[in-house]
Amino acid sequence: MMPEREQDSLVELLDRLLNKGLVLNADVLITVAGVPLIGLSLKLLAAGIETMLEYGVFEQFDQSTRAWALEHRVTSPTLMAEEETKMNFFGSYSQNQGKAWNYGYMYLTNRRIFGWHKAFNKILYEVELKDIQEVVLVTNVHEEKERKELCIKINNDSVLSLHSVNIESVYDTLISGIYSE
Numbered sequence: 001m002m003p004e005r006e007q008d009s010l011v012e013l014l015d016r017l018l019n020k021g022l023v024l025n026a027d028v029l030i031t032v033a034g035v036p037l038i039g040l041s042l043k044l045l046a047a048g049i050e051t052m053l054e055y056g057v058f059e060q061f062d063q064s065t066r067a068w069a070l071e072h073r074v075t076s077p078t079l080m081a082e083e084e085t086k087m088n089f090f091g092s093y094s095q096n097q098g099k100a101w102n103y104g105y106m107y108l109t110n111r112r113i114f115g116w117h118k119a120f121n122k123i124l125y126e127v128e129l130k131d132i133q134e135v136v137l138v139t140n141v142h143e144e145k146e147r148k149e150l151c152i153k154i155n156n157d158s159v160l161s162l163h164s165v166n167i168e169s170v171y172d173t174l175i176s177g178i179y180s181e
Helices: 010-020 049-054 059-071 167-179
Strands: 022-032 035-046 085-095 102-109 112-117 122-128 132-142 145-154 159-163
Touching: 010 049, 049 059, 085 122, 085 167, 102 167, 132 167, 145 167, 159 167
Parallel strands: none
Antiparallel strands: 022 035, 085 102, 085 159, 102 112, 112 122, 132 145, 145 159
């Protein structure tokens, strides 16, 4: 006899398990010298979440999990007292002229400019407007294309570079925010 499927692998087995699922019902009775000591009734269901939802196994669990996630989702960063958002935008930033550009939501308020990671509710960088020494709009080459970047020099001699689709309006709003203090 020759096996029909010679090329099956663990990946294919797991894929089939997640797509189709596995149901196992077992009753185990442990006896010693004919005396039953322990009885186990095992019920096992292994499948992917989509398969379980398709068969109605995880429906209630899924609804309550999604409701909890929606209820606890953070949609905007926490602002300080008497702080107002003047502008928010999605963009990228680099600190101290580093090569790596990180992405996030940028917020310009009447007190500071900061980056915020929505998924982790984490402040990526933060610069008080009073600590800004110089703001310059420059054209740099990034991934073989020219683009405008906002370079912000801070009192501690560090440089924060920002890029966004509407970087000119960010520049104008930032300049007006700095000089209004």
